[in-house]
Amino acid sequence: MPGVLYDGYRYLRVMRDLLPRAERSLRVLHIAFEHRILGTFDDDGRYHARAVVCGYPSVVSTSGIVEAPAKPAAYYRVKAQLALALGAVPFDAVKEPFKGQFIDYDDPRLTEVARGYALQAAIYHITKEAFCGDSACRLFNGHWQAEMITAQLESGGLCPRHERVAAEISGLARRERAAKKH
Ligand SMILES: [Zn+2]
Numbered sequence: 001m002p003g004v005l006y007d008g009y010r011y012l013r014v015m016r017d018l019l020p021r022a023e024r025s026l027r028v029l030h031i032a033f034e035h036r037i038l039g040t041f042d043d044d045g046r047y048h049a050r051a052v053v054c055g056y057p058s059v060v061s062t063s064g065i066v067e068a069p070a071k072p073a074a075y076y077r078v079k080a081q082l083a084l085a086l087g088a089v090p091f092d093a094v095k096e097p098f099k100g101q102f103i104d105y106d107d108p109r110l111t112e113v114a115r116g117y118a119l120q121a122a123i124y125h126i127t128k129e130a131f132c133g134d135s136a137c138r139l140f141n142g143h144w145q146a147e148m149i150t151a152q153l154e155s156g157g158l159c160p161r162h163e164r165v166a167a168e169i170s171g172l173a174r175r176e177r178a179a180k181k182h
Helices: 008-018 062-067 073-086 091-098 110-127 145-155 160-181
Strands: 005-007 031-034 037-041 047-050 058-061
Touching (some): 008 058, 031 062, 037 058, 037 062, 058 062, 058 110, 062 110, 073 091, 110 145, 110 160
């Protein structure tokens, strides 16, 4: 895992300055996919790694998808026990019994999960509303890997409200394209 945690909003600021001037407009949606881990402060005053940081541009962090939502509680118990016994964490051995229960590096499911976070960034860009409270919606911000897997893969869709929002947005875009042609 990449060991350094970058400040999410500072990182966004650096990236913003790298955008081509002509595309530095709210009319252009920018989403970067990154392997670096970005952190931001939570309501509890603590710093947390993030799967996505929404802003301008937005960043989806593939390592954040692996590291930010918590793995099963038993994983941390096994990890702590082995670390105590061995003096180091044998990550492969710790992960083995929990395989499939969380998204890991090089996980074939990672791309699909990253798509869901890109969708969050896109909806945020337009509505300024980042997350959804419905645990079966892809805009749900799961704090556990299990929640993320449910929202992004098992459900794989939007809640009825966001379904309507998405339809409205694509309708607007269609009308705008049609208006430009005339
Ligand atoms: Zn929703």
